[in-house]
Amino acid sequence: MTTCETAAYLKGIDRVLILTHARPDGDTVGSAAALCQALRDLGKQAYMLPNPEITATYAPYAAPYWAPDGWKPEHVVAVDVADKKLLPGNAAPYAAAIDLAIDHHGSHRFFAPNVCLDAEAAAAGEVVYDIIRDLTTLTPAIALPLYVAIATDTGCFVYANTTDRTHRIAAELLSVLDGAKVASVNKALFRTKSRARLAMESRMVADMEVYDDGRIVVMKIPLSLRTEMHAAEADIEELSSLAALVEGSDCGITLRQLKEDTVKISVRSGSRIDASAVCARLGGGGHKGAAGATVEGSMDEAKVAVLRAVAEVTEER
Amino acid sequence: MTTCETAAYLKGIDRVLILTHARPDGDTVGSAAALCQALRDLGKQAYMLPNPEITATYAPYAAPYWAPDGWKPEHVVAVDVADKKLLPGNAAPYAAAIDLAIDHHGSHRFFAPNVCLDAEAAAAGEVVYDIIRDLTTLTPAIALPLYVAIATDTGCFVYANTTDRTHRIAAELLSVLDGAKVASVNKALFRTKSRARLAMESRMVADMEVYDDGRIVVMKIPLSLRTEMHAAEADIEELSSLAALVEGSDCGITLRQLKEDTVKISVRSGSRIDASAVCARLGGGGHKGAAGATVEGSMDEAKVAVLRAVAEVTEER
Numbered sequence: 291m292t293t294c295e296t297a298a299y300l301k302g303i304d305r306v307l308i309l310t311h312a313r314p315d316g317d318t319v320g321s322a323a324a325l326c327q328a329l330r331d332l333g334k335q336a337y338m339l340p341n342p343e344i345t346a347t348y349a350p351y352a353a354p355y356w357a358p359d360g361w362k363p364e365h366v367v368a369v370d371v372a373d374k375k376l377l378p379g380n381a382a383p384y385a386a387a388i389d390l391a392i393d394h395h396g397s398h399r400f401f402a403p404n405v406c407l408d409a410e411a412a413a414a415g416e417v418v419y420d421i422i423r424d425l426t427t428l429t430p431a432i433a434l435p436l437y438v439a440i441a442t443d444t445g446c447f448v449y450a451n452t453t454d455r456t457h458r459i460a461a462e463l464l465s466v467l468d469g470a471k472v473a474s475v476n477k478a479l480f481r482t483k484s485r486a487r488l489a490m491e492s493r494m495v496a497d498m499e500v501y502d503d504g505r506i507v508v509m510k511i512p513l514s515l516r517t518e519m520h521a522a523e524a525d526i527e528e529l530s531s532l533a534a535l536v537e538g539s540d541c542g543i544t545l546r547q548l549k550e551d552t553v554k555i556s557v558r559s560g561s562r563i564d565a566s567a568v569c570a571r572l573g574g575g576g577h578k579g580a581a582g583a584t585v586e587g588s589m590d591e592a593k594v595a596v597l598r599a600v601a602e603v604t605e606e607r
Numbered sequence: 608m609t610t611c612e613t614a615a616y617l618k619g620i621d622r623v624l625i626l627t628h629a630r631p632d633g634d635t636v637g638s639a640a641a642l643c644q645a646l647r648d649l650g651k652q653a654y655m656l657p658n659p660e661i662t663a664t665y666a667p668y669a670a671p672y673w674a675p676d677g678w679k680p681e682h683v684v685a686v687d688v689a690d691k692k693l694l695p696g697n698a699a700p701y702a703a704a705i706d707l708a709i710d711h712h713g714s715h716r717f718f719a720p721n722v723c724l725d726a727e728a729a730a731a732g733e734v735v736y737d738i739i740r741d742l743t744t745l746t747p748a749i750a751l752p753l754y755v756a757i758a759t760d761t762g763c764f765v766y767a768n769t770t771d772r773t774h775r776i777a778a779e780l781l782s783v784l785d786g787a788k789v790a791s792v793n794k795a796l797f798r799t800k801s802r803a804r805l806a807m808e809s810r811m812v813a814d815m816e817v818y819d820d821g822r823i824v825v826m827k828i829p830l831s832l833r834t835e836m837h838a839a840e841a842d843i844e845e846l847s848s849l850a851a852l853v854e855g856s857d858c859g860i861t862l863r864q865l866k867e868d869t870v871k872i873s874v875r876s877g878s879r880i881d882a883s884a885v886c887a888r889l890g891g892g893g894h895k896g897a898a899g900a901t902v903e904g905s906m907d908e909a910k911v912a913v914l915r916a917v918a919e920v921t922e923e924r
Contacts, residue, residue: 447764447777448797450790457778460764464771470878473767477877480765484854492809537801561787
């Protein structure tokens with residue numbers, strides 16, 4: 291479906307429940323909140339399914355739209371969800387009833403009868419922006435979460451997915467927003483680090499491992515580090531971008547121990563290595579430049595597994 | 608002068624030498640390079656005065672435009688220079704002959720007979736963009752240094768000076784640029800840190816001092832740290848933004864020891880404290896949110912001086 295057709299479809303339905311993905315980021319939350327507000331502006335009932343994994347960073351954008359207990363939707367829309375298995379646990383009762391999926395992942399699994407997919411979009415927020423422009427007037431209540439969506443998925447317009455379209459949309463959003471408000475959002479999202487986070491980063495830098503003449507950097511977040519630094523979930527968000535910062539490297543790997551025998555692997559790569567191909571070998575997926583997988587085993591076992599996957603993917607070329 | 612009038616003025620002159628400021632950043636270098644290229648596209652002779660303090664980060668944008676030894680200009684233009692005393696030493700022979708100043712600093716000192724000043728612009732690059740649009744066609748050779756100028760002064764669209772106009776100009780620039788090229792510029796400028804720099808940041812975090820219930824953070828770069836980490840000038844660029852990152856603080860102060868008895872003070876502040884007022888008390892200046900001063904004395908003396916200045920400025924309110 292085009293964004294035009296999606297807007298027409300949305301105009302024809304009511305009592306809409308919007309689903310976000312597990313480990314929610316600014317794109318899924320901001321896109322869902324903006325869409326929810328736009329539907330309400332059209333006089334419809336619309337809510338977001340409360341996401342149990344929401345962090346303090348994004349809760350302010352989502353909480354006003356949480357569906358009350360027992361509210362029954364007629365239609366279900368998933369936003370920024372590439373695969374049904376990426377939904378949070380409490381979405382299970384709705385997973386088979388999703389009418390529409392709005393997404394920007396090239397790896398989208400087409401689990402809904404109606405799909406509005408634009409894999410060229412830097413963020414689901416860009417797709418939702420186009421839909422909303424066909425639905426209703428752009429207001430600050432819509433523009434702010436959309437800004438959060440787009441800014442989050444582009445690292446504030448710095449990642450390679452940022453295009454002229456991204457900046458053009460940002461200009462439209464900022465034109466209806468208070469500059470001081472946007473500045474405070476940017477400050478909170480991109481220019482603030484807790485002392486716990488700064489201390490964790492410090493340690494990750496001190497303990498980093500370097501392979502392949504410096505082209506591959508591995509950073510580790512063992513359970514013990516998080517405990518020691520009294521770090522909350524929000525302190526750990528986006529920590530996986532740190533490994534990709536190191537000069538001379540084009541493959542930053544972060545190993546985060548979720549449980550004693552479970553490790554979340556994040557891979558951020560340049561054009562030489564396809565991160566999604568690496569993570570696909572480990573049962574995960576994502577984008578070419580940023581992907582992830584969760585594996586069983588110790589931190590050392592995860593490290594060997596991901597380095598082997600990188601070697602295999604680079605040999606194939 | 609408006610940007611229109613400035614374009615008309617530039618059309619009427621030839622043999623133009625463009626001056627950048629001391630400790631050149633992406634804005635002064637990128638704006639000057641773009642203007643130089645635009646004048647050449649009009650068939651004029653134009654050069655930039657070689658800036659002896661250029662770092663490896665920005666040299667690629669400037670070096671192709673350096674004036675050859677002995678080249679004699681007929682006209683001199685200063686870009687992003689708020690005050691003649693901010694010119695590098697080798698600009699002295701031209702300082703009295705500046706015909707036109709193009710700038711965006713509210714603190715501009717009107718040292719030239721013709722001044723094109725827009726203190727609302729996030730970067731001199733925005734002003735130069737408007738001028739160039741009245742001069743010639745936007746080409747990649749012009750758009751790339753302008754992108755560097757604007758991205759640098761806005762921290763890649765994250766600082767409070769970023770407006771809808773900033774994004775609109777960025778969209779125009781990206782529309783003529785190769786996306787992969789912009790991505791590699793962003794990666795180099797904003798997503799790469801040398802190991803020396805990461806190690807310095809680690810130490811600055813470990814040694815930071817916190818005042819006023821955490822609202823003021825002081826970080827230090829003693830001469831010894833730089834020596835120990837074998838840090839080049841490019842490793843130190845923008846290190847002063849680190850202190851402003853700490854959660855709960857709205858005033859980040861960085862003390863950098865330039866010589867045994869000389870300290871460069873950088874202040875980054877939120878709306879509560881006017882950084883330019885603080886630095887004015889120490890003989891410096893800048894913007895409300897980011898300012899600097901250079902003082903004589905030890906690191907401890909500099910720290911006391913700047914904390915006293917902050918106290919005085921906040922008491923006045």
